[in-house]
Amino acid sequence: MNLLASRAWGSKQESLMELNLPPLASACCLSGKPFEEGNRVASVLLRGAALEIIRNDMLESEAAAYSPEGVVACRWVHVFKPRPTGENPERALKLTAETLFLALADPSTEPTPENIRLVQFLALMLERKKLLRARGRTPDGSKNLLEHMKSKRVYEVPSDELTPAFFVAVQQQLNVLVGEPRARPDPEPAPLAET
Numbered sequence: 001m002n003l004l005a006s007r008a009w010g011s012k013q014e015s016l017m018e019l020n021l022p023p024l025a026s027a028c029c030l031s032g033k034p035f036e037e038g039n040r041v042a043s044v045l046l047r048g049a050a051l052e053i054i055r056n057d058m059l060e061s062e063a064a065a066y067s068p069e070g071v072v073a074c075r076w077v078h079v080f081k082p083r084p085t086g087e088n089p090e091r092a093l094k095l096t097a098e099t100l101f102l103a104l105a106d107p108s109t110e111p112t113p114e115n116i117r118l119v120q121f122l123a124l125m126l127e128r129k130k131l132l133r134a135r136g137r138t139p140d141g142s143k144n145l146l147e148h149m150k151s152k153r154v155y156e157v158p159s160d161e162l163t164p165a166f167f168v169a170v171q172q173q174l175n176v177l178v179g180e181p182r183a184r185p186d187p188e189p190a191p192l193a194e195t
Contacts, residue, residue, distance in 0.1 A: 073176035
């Protein structure tokens with residue numbers, strides 16, 4: 001990430017690292033049917049009318065009937081896995097930038113252009129925080145290999161060029177999750193030196 005992008009994203013990164021998002025539901029938000037192991041679940045993160053972050057989880061088979069009430073930040077489809085017994089429920093309730101990356105980068109999650117972009121940005125951020133470590137590239141060079149330091153699992157992240165347009169698109173997605181950045185006041189012009 002270049003210096004300009006780093007400055008533009010500094011406060012966004014910190015906000016997203018500290019942002020707690022709703023956890024995966026245990027039942028479909030449309031029909032109320034409990035999820036069972038192996039169900040394909042569509043998840044949507046959005047900002048509601050009261051500016052709260054909402055996560056809606058639904059059976060993929062019912063997702064066509066879903067009409068989001070807010071601005072969608074991202075959506076993904078994954079295979080439902082019940083929480084292991086004995087897992088700390090308080091810890092499981094927190095979905096941070098790290099766990100959002102793990103959910104979106106999971107091989108069972110179907111990639112979309114929006115998710116790929118968010119995964120690439122989260123990977124940059126988490127690598128900087130030393131939660132991910134670069135492990136080279138795939139043989140065809142199309143993806144970076146990143147090891148998640150806690151789990152030792154290696155994830156493949158597309159290695160597209162990160163252009164200004166990429167950062168503008170990511171900023172729009174992050175604005176949904178963390179809000180619009182505050183406007184900075186213009187600096188006072190320096191006084192002219194007398195000659």
